[in-house]
Amino acid sequence: MTKKDNTDYISEINRLKKNKNAVILAHYYQTEDIQDIADFVGDSLALSQKAASNNADIVLFAGVKFMAETAKILSPEKKVLLPDMNAGCSLADSCKAEDFKKFIEENPGRTVVTYVNTNIDIKVLSDIICTSSNAVEIIESLPAGEKIIFGPDRNLGNYILNKTGRDIKVWNGTCHVHEEFSLEAILKLKKEHPEAKIIVHPECELPIRIVADFIGSTSALLQFTKKDDSVTYIVGTEPGIIHQMRKANPLKEYIPAPPKDSTCGCSECNFMKLITIEKIFKCLRDEKPEILIDTEILNKARRPIMRMMEISEKLGL
Ligand code: 13P
Ligand code: SF4
Secondary structure, three states: OOOOOHHHHHHHHHHHHHHHOEEEEEEOOOOHHHHHHOOEEEOHHHHHHHHHOOOOOEEEEEOOHHHHHHHHHHOOOOEEEOOOOOOOOHHHHOOOHHHHHHHHHHOOOOEEEEEOOOOHHHHHOOOEEEOOOOHHHHHHHOOOOOOEEEEOEHHHHHHHHHHHOOOEEEOOEOOOOHHHEOHHHHHHHHHHOOOOEEEEOOOOOHHHHHHOOEEOOHHHHHHHHHHOOOOEEEEEOOHHHHHHHHHHOOOOEEEEOOEOOOOOOOOOOOOHHHOOHHHHHHHHHHOOOEOOOOHHHHHHHHHHHHHHHHHHHHOOO
16 A cells, blocks of 8 residues: 555544444544544543443554553453554553562552553552542542552552542552653743643642642543633643643643653653554554453453442442
8 A cells, every 4th residue: 555644544544443343442642633533532441431331343442552451351352452562651661560569468468459550460460440530539439447559650649648548558650751740840831821720640740739720630631621710721741631622622721731851752651652543544454453361361350440440330430
């Protein structure tokens, strides 16, 4: 096939989707063109719920590997495709199973709650999974006095520890995007735009969370900008989310929070951005790369994810 431009790929993708009964699920950190061709765009929790409840034969995941794996775990009978298997996650990689196992052994008698941003071998070691949309509620659903281990994100862990006051031992992992935001640059922006609200993801470091007007998951940040009556926001998460904010309220201004190193585009998640329209087309055409998981491992990882899904459903999340 000769080199195509995006428009050709998009019409091919739409044709293939129909012929193959496929759906495209995209995370908010994907590029605008990908968000616009997706059947569903959402945060980690909503994407998991969608993966578990659609009638497609093929789910193409425009996101990172742990998200596609979660989709496969929730829908093992479906073919789950990820256009680039290198789309990993620095946060997931900051928690190796061998080390995490040791951490659990060193802190016995604790319920192991892990963020969905993990590799599958960490999910196997977990009692219950959460996302940034339900982390506080999942912790609060556990009996008072229950001792907890939380991993891998230390910022989200400390955020929920402060919110819930529970006894939580937090693993020391971080995401390379969210730990890069510069407090100094954010405060400088705030001086230039005193009317702006600072809204950030809980994966951001404490000094950034302290100056924030609102802290929440990607979908919570989006909802906040929809309901709030300010007109300017300094957005402390991967800037892909701004596309949906702009679509919902085009007249408002959304300023991406600057990273510490102003010469790099390091507030973008380079893993998320590995997915392109061309790769989506090829992946759907060839039905590969496909997420394949050993059945025993899949079943072990499914238990803590299902606990999260059940609690979320009960709480209407
Ligand atoms: P959300 O669940 O808030 O979409 O976050 C996913 C993520 O990877 C944040 O870096
Ligand atoms: Fe992982 Fe961070 Fe990228 Fe989210 S932004 S997928 S936590 S590397």
